[in-house]
Every structure is written in structure tokens, then in C-alpha cells.
Amino acid sequence: MSLTTGFEHIVRENEPLAAHTSLKLGGVAQYFAEPTTRDELIALVKRCAEDQVPVRLLGGGSNLLVRSEGVQGCVIHLSAPEFCQISVDGNSLTAGGGAKLSHFIATAAREGFSGPEQLVGIPGTVGGALHNNTGYHGVDFGGWVRSATVLTRDGQIATRDSDSLSFSYRQSSLTELAILEGRFEFETEPANSLTKRMQKLWIVRRAAQPDADENSAYMFRDHGGESASKLISDAGLAGESVGPVHVSDRDPNFFVAESGATSEQVLELMKKVRQQVADRLEIELQDAIQVW
Ligand SMILES: Cc1cc2nc3c(=O)[nH]c(=O)nc-3n(C[C@H](O)[C@H](O)[C@H](O)COP(=O)(O)OP(=O)(O)OC[C@H]3O[C@@H](n4cnc5c(N)ncnc54)[C@H](O)[C@@H]3O)c2cc1C
Incomplete structure (x- = not known):
């Protein structure tokens, strides 16, 4: 039985990965999956585990070089709306692992949450930024995390609170298969001053990189x-x-x-x-x- 059996609506074979990376290079993924719900994702990951199909998570592809021979196994892309939601409650923001980092940064600035505006212009997703502890000039993504919801390689959902998370230079303890969601808290500042600072930083970054x-x-x-x-x-x-x-x-x-x-x-x-x-x-x- 092929991996696609029963998952025809979410799994494609031989998907070119170049279009999914910022370098726009590399070969195909043997299987490429875009689940639309958590249940579909879990069922797929369990099937991969049973069939011994290796699984990798693709975010925005901004920190990946795919070799020309491509990737054996299944590449999972959390592009469906279920994985890309961003919501705000008081001074806490919750974001799906597939949400674009640019959306996260813009939402934080609009809500008057300070810090994320410093990362303006960095491509990728919230999941990729949590996995890599992405940062710029001493400001690291992991600093605002209060908890994260992950999916383990055997298909179990788990929540990690800040006591069990650690972040250091460009790495985090979030090494599970998929980061599904993060909850973050921030200091506050007037939204208009954050927006102005973000615009200035964006201009500086575009000139420098x-x-x-x-x-x-x-x-x-x-x-x-x-x-x-x-x-x-x-x-x-x-x-x-x-x-x-x-x-x-x-x-x-x-x-x-x-x-x-x-x-x-x-x-x-x-x-x-x-x-x-x-x-x-x-x-x-x-x-x-x-x-x-
Ligand atoms: C123009 C440009 C500027 C950049 N500037 C900076 C910078 O200033 N600072 C910096 O730190 N980086 C920078 N980067 C690198 C990159 O943007 C970041 O590392 C980014 O956070 C990667 O996120 P991504 O979603 O694209 O991850 P990807 O490249 O797709 O994946 C990177 C890793 O994260 C894992 N991953 C992705 N999503 C998930 C998930 N949901 N669950 C579990 N694992 C996941 C992948 O499996 C892979 O191991 C830059 C890149 C470019 C192209």
C-alpha cells in the first residue's frame, strides 16, 4: 500500500521543493503532504511511523538547501488555515506553527506588543522561528514564548510550558517532529511608535541584506x-x-x-x-x- 492511499487529498508524489525554498533550488520530495486538520496530520504521521517512512517538517523554506537528488520520505507543510491562525488575548498572542513570521510581527506591532518589530524582514514561519530560535542583533524569538504545542514522531500531541523549554543561539529544545502552536507574552508600547520603528528597521535591513x-x-x-x-x-x-x-x-x-x-x-x-x-x-x- 502506498503512503498516498487514504490520503490522496493531502499527499502528492514527486513535488518539486525548489518553489518552497528561498534559494529556489533542489529536487523533489517523494511525498509532499499538506494536511488540513490536526486529526489528518496525526493520522498521516502514524501511517508514516508504521510504514517506516521518514518525515520532515517544512516551514517557509528560508533556512533550507535541498540537494538536487531531492528528499526520500514525506515532507509535511503546515500551510492549511488550521495551522496558521494568530489570536490575541490580553498581552498574550497565540500563533500556529505554519503562520508567517511577517504576519506574527505585524500583528504584534498592531496590538502594541514590543520586541517582534526588531525581527522585521526575516522570512519564514512561526514554527521555523521557534525551531531555530531565530533572531537579530541580540533579540531572539524564544524570549517571548510561554508555551508550545508539539506533535511527537509517534503522533502524540504534547504541551511544553516555559519551564521545560530552553533557547540558545539559533537553537531550541523544541526538537519534536512538528511545532503546532506557540503562546507568547510581551511588554507593551504604543502601537504607532512600534509601527514607525518597524518601518525604519525594514528600510535599514533592505539596504543591508x-x-x-x-x-x-x-x-x-x-x-x-x-x-x-x-x-x-x-x-x-x-x-x-x-x-x-x-x-x-x-x-x-x-x-x-x-x-x-x-x-x-x-x-x-x-x-x-x-x-x-x-x-x-x-x-x-x-x-x-x-x-x-
Ligand atoms: C533574506 C533572509 C534573511 C534572514 N535573516 C535572518 C536573521 O536575521 N536571523 C535569523 O536567525 N535567521 C535569518 N534567516 C534565516 C531564516 O529566515 C530563519 O531561520 C527562519 O526562522 C526559518 O524559518 P522557516 O519557516 O523558513 O524554516 P525552514 O527553513 O522551512 O526550516 C528550518 C528548520 O526548521 C524546521 N521547522 C520549520 N517549521 C517547523 C515546524 N512547524 N515544526 C518543527 N520544525 C519546523 C525544519 O524542519 C528545519 O529543520 C534569513 C533568511 C533569509 C532568506
Whole structure:
């Protein structure tokens, strides 16, 4: 029996993943599922476990490089409205794991919740930001979390409260299969001042970094308090390229994949940058991007 049997309405075979990532590269997913309810998601995950089909979670694809050979197993995308809701109660905000980070940030600013406006311009989803503890200039997503609802690999729903959660630089203890929802609390500030600050930060960011629409990705982790951008620049690698993939002139910790680029060229440029930073600065850069 194929994995699609009984799930024809939510599972597709051989789905190209390039369109689901910011680099716009890579092969197909053997199975690609967009469940519409929690019950469908649970049933699918249980079937995958029974059939020993590996499962991965895709958010906004802004921190992923998919190899040209694609991905075996099932890639789950929480794109249905059930997983993308955002609601507000007092100074608490609840957001689905599939909700866009931009929607989360705009809602927080409108409600007078301070902090998230600092992350304006970062692409992806709430689930991806919780999984990666996404942040910018010392402001980390995990700092506002009060609880998270997750789905385990054997198909059980669990709620983790803040005592059982930990966040550090670009990582969190939320390593279960799927982050379904997060509840957050914030300090408050007048919405108009948050909106003005957010607009200014957005302009600054757009001038300083490429946009996700430019087929770009953020590549390496900072090292010992030094930004990866500075290290790559200090190693003289701004503008370095492999074929149509190049280190961004605006921020060297971003690679931009021009038309005709392949995932292997991105991997080759990553290797070149890692090697030259090691040779010139004696520092081992660690990847921020995940390779599937
Ligand atoms: C232009 C640009 C600017 C960026 N700027 C920054 C920045 O300033 N700071 C920063 O930290 N990052 C930055 N990033 C990286 C990226 O945007 C963030 O890491 C983002 O939070 C990833 O979210 P995503 O939904 O796209 O995750 P994806 O790339 O889809 O997935 C990343 C990981 O999270 C997991 N995941 C995703 N959703 C879920 C879920 N619901 N449940 C469980 N696991 C899940 C995936 O399995 C994968 O392991 C930038 C990227 C780009 C392209």
C-alpha cells in the first residue's frame, strides 16, 4: 500500500521543493503532504511511523538547501488555515506553527506588543522561528514564548510550558517532529511608535541584506561573538562565487543563487568559504542553513 492511499487529498508524489525554498533550488520530495486538520496530520504521521517512512517538517523554506537528488520520505507543510491562525488575548498572542513570521510581527506591532518589530524582514514561519530560535542583533524569538504545542514522531500531541523549554543561539529544545502552536507574552508600547520603528528597521535591513525574493539564504553561524558576515568579509570573500552562486556584496553571510544555479554549486561555495576562513583566520565556520 502506498503512503498516498487514504490520503490522496493531502499527499502528492514527486513535488518539486525548489518553489518552497528561498534559494529556489533542489529536487523533489517523494511525498509532499499538506494536511488540513490536526486529526489528518496525526493520522498521516502514524501511517508514516508504521510504514517506516521518514518525515520532515517544512516551514517557509528560508533556512533550507535541498540537494538536487531531492528528499526520500514525506515532507509535511503546515500551510492549511488550521495551522496558521494568530489570536490575541490580553498581552498574550497565540500563533500556529505554519503562520508567517511577517504576519506574527505585524500583528504584534498592531496590538502594541514590543520586541517582534526588531525581527522585521526575516522570512519564514512561526514554527521555523521557534525551531531555530531565530533572531537579530541580540533579540531572539524564544524570549517571548510561554508555551508550545508539539506533535511527537509517534503522533502524540504534547504541551511544553516555559519551564521545560530552553533557547540558545539559533537553537531550541523544541526538537519534536512538528511545532503546532506557540503562546507568547510581551511588554507593551504604543502601537504607532512600534509601527514607525518597524518601518525604519525594514528600510535599514533592505539596504543591508538581500531579500528572500532574490533567491538568497543566510549561510553561517556567528562565531565567538564575531558575526559570520564580518569573518567572511575579513577573509576577503565578499563577491566570491561558484558559477551563478555568489557571496552577497551587501552582506557576505548571504549567498544569492542567480538563474541556472544548482544546489551543488551552493555546497561548493560553502566549502570554499569555510576553507578560506579556516586558512586565513583559523576559525571553523558552522553552517546556519540546513541541508536536506
Ligand atoms: C533574506 C533572509 C534573511 C534572514 N535573516 C535572518 C536573521 O536575521 N536571523 C535569523 O536567525 N535567521 C535569518 N534567516 C534565516 C531564516 O529566515 C530563519 O531561520 C527562519 O526562522 C526559518 O524559518 P522557516 O519557516 O523558513 O524554516 P525552514 O527553513 O522551512 O526550516 C528550518 C528548520 O526548521 C524546521 N521547522 C520549520 N517549521 C517547523 C515546524 N512547524 N515544526 C518543527 N520544525 C519546523 C525544519 O524542519 C528545519 O529543520 C534569513 C533568511 C533569509 C532568506
